[in-house]
Amino acid sequence: xxxxxLIHRINDLEWYDFEVKEAKSELPKSIWETVSAFANTxxxxxxxxxxxxxxxxxISGVDNIEKLEQDFLGTIRSQKFNAPVDAxxxxxxxxxxxxxxxxxxxxxxxxxxxxNPQNTFIRFGSGxxxxxxxxxxxxxxxxAFGVKSEQTIPGTGVEMLxxxxxxxxxxxxxxxxxxxxxxxxxxxxxCKKLGICDQNGLLNYGGLIMFGKYEFxxxxxxxxxxxxxxxxxxxxxxxxxxxxxxxxxxxNLWEYYMVLIKRLRLLVDTPFKMNREGFNIEDQSxxxxxxxxxxxxxxxxxxxxxxxxxxxxxxxxVEFFNAGAFPIPLEQIGxxxxxxxxxxxxxxxxxxxxxxxxxxxxxxxMREWKPITGFDMSVTSDITSTTVTxxxxxxxxNDNVNDNVNDNVNDNVNDNVNNILNxxxxxxxxxxxxxxxxxxxxTDAYQxxxxxxxxxxxxxxxxxxxxxxxNQKFITTEKGKxxxxxxxxxx
Numbered sequence: 001x002x003x004x005x006l007i008h009r010i011n012d013l014e015w016y017d018f019e020v021k022e023a024k025s026e027l028p029k030s031i032w033e034t035v036s037a038f039a040n041t042x043x044x045x046x047x048x049x050x051x052x053x054x055x056x057x058x059i060s061g062v063d064n065i066e067k068l069e070q071d072f073l074g075t076i077r078s079q080k081f082n083a084p085v086d087a088x089x090x091x092x093x094x095x096x097x098x099x100x101x102x103x104x105x106x107x108x109x110x111x112x113x114x115x116n117p118q119n120t121f122i123r124f125g126s127g128x129x130x131x132x133x134x135x136x137x138x139x140x141x142x143x144a145f146g147v148k149s150e151q152t153i154p155g156t157g158v159e160m161l162x163x164x165x166x167x168x169x170x171x172x173x174x175x176x177x178x179x180x181x182x183x184x185x186x187x188x189x190x191c192k193k194l195g196i197c198d199q200n201g202l203l204n205y206g207g208l209i210m211f212g213k214y215e216f217x218x219x220x221x222x223x224x225x226x227x228x229x230x231x232x233x234x235x236x237x238x239x240x241x242x243x244x245x246x247x248x249x250x251x252n253l254w255e256y257y258m259v260l261i262k263r264l265r266l267l268v269d270t271p272f273k274m275n276r277e278g279f280n281i282e283d284q285s286x287x288x289x290x291x292x293x294x295x296x297x298x299x300x301x302x303x304x305x306x307x308x309x310x311x312x313x314x315x316x317x318v319e320f321f322n323a324g325a326f327p328i329p330l331e332q333i334g335x336x337x338x339x340x341x342x343x344x345x346x347x348x349x350x351x352x353x354x355x356x357x358x359x360x361x362x363x364x365x366m367r368e369w370k371p372i373t374g375f376d377m378s379v380t381s382d383i384t385s386t387t388v389t390x391x392x393x394x395x396x397x398n399d400n401v402n403d404n405v406n407d408n409v410n411d412n413v414n415d416n417v418n419n420i421l422n423x424x425x426x427x428x429x430x431x432x433x434x435x436x437x438x439x440x441x442x443t444d445a446y447q448x449x450x451x452x453x454x455x456x457x458x459x460x461x462x463x464x465x466x467x468x469x470x471n472q473k474f475i476t477t478e479k480g481k482x483x484x485x486x487x488x489x490x491x
């Protein structure tokens with residue numbers, strides 16, 4: 001910071017990374033609160049020798065600049081703080097008065113506190129605030145960023161997984177993935193190849209969160225919960241009713257993804273496409289961007305936080321509200337490729353079926369929202385949560401959901417038909433088909449989504465003489481294959 005920049009900041013009360021304190025021969029006691037606050041957030045400047053009176057700043061200077069410098073540096077490197085704090089020193093002479101400034105860097109070892117954890121502070125606006133217990137806990141969890149999902153859980157096993165979810169994922173991989181060697185028949189061997197359990201069969205947190213049965217996932221990760229709420233207004237206060245739609249609770253993360261992605265597709269006009277061979281058809285659709293935002297929310301979520309991740313759909317915007325801080329300072333977005341998911345296991349599982357990248361391009365893709373739509377996209381983040389917002393015209397959200405539900409029913413049905421036909425090139429059971437299209441296994445779903453395709457002669461029973469056989473499966477007919485050959489499959 002130059003002398004000119006310092007003088008400019010002195011006269012501007014809106015600098016949140018800047019704190020002035022009066023000091024003559026002793027360091028002010030409040031300085032350690034500010035050190036903690038800057039180290040726990042985005043860093044900032046502490047300037048000694050300036051007194052604030054109302055909206056005015058008076059340069060009072062310091063008497064013994066060398067002593068204050070040594071006292072300050074000695075303390076931030078001592079046992080007073082739980083971890084060393086990095087500081088850059090600058091000295092100024094303004095109208096014959098000495099001014100001492102320290103730039104406190106954002107610490108990678110948050111929380112930074114003095115004497116005990118209760119003396120943990122964060123920067124809030126232009127002042128220092130004592131961190132809440134939730135914020136302190138979140139910072140401790142962030143110390144293990146990228147590690148928790150890989151930890152194995154004693155006493156667990158593959159039997160604690162929802163097999164419909166696991167088989168649905170495996171079938172999805174057969175269609176969209178490019179690792180056929182992973183799609184083995186044995187469930188435990190498949191889990192070991194995926195890296196969601198160790199050689200002894202113990203599950204890790206990532207695997208349990210992704211595919212676990214409801215009761216076991218809530219036992220080991222009781223805070224796990226995803227949500228989507230559609231609100232008929234530009235704010236909760238403006239809405240005439242609390243919400244018009246809310247996603248039902250699902251067993252695990254994979255089930256949440258399958259339901260959430262179908263709902264998000266109703267919000268925009270252009271779907272992401274994939275051809276029948278499973279290769280991406282490059283496009284810059286709104287849906288592709290929302291899908292990327294969804295996957296990023298799932299792989300970066302702090303599933304151990306009491307704050308749950310949620311998609312808020314308002315009449316003028318879609319907000320992806322996530323538990324957990326953004327992995328890098330927001331000002332560094334776009335400067336370099338950065339891939340450091342909070343949940344590497346979960347990130348890998350999405351990557352294996354081409355629903356996620358791991359090379360850091362996700363944010364670049366999401367920033368394409370404005371060039372495509374003409375509307376803004378924004379990211380905000382603090383210690384405990386992150387919000388990514390995509391703005392749309394008012395009628396493009398809740399109205400669009402209702403319109404698409406009515407106007408695009410046939411398109412969605414055709415998508416399901418094409419999906420099922422492609423899936424049943426090799427014989428599949430009723431349960432496998434319904435799981436593949438993201439539906440629960442029950443009679444109504446079968447009658448609505450499978451029976452009409454059988455009646456149309458597009459798929460047929462493998463054991464037609466025993467329609468109720470426990471071994472009954474369905475296979476795509478020549479008529480069905482002919483229909484597929486004329487179309488690309490919507491993803």
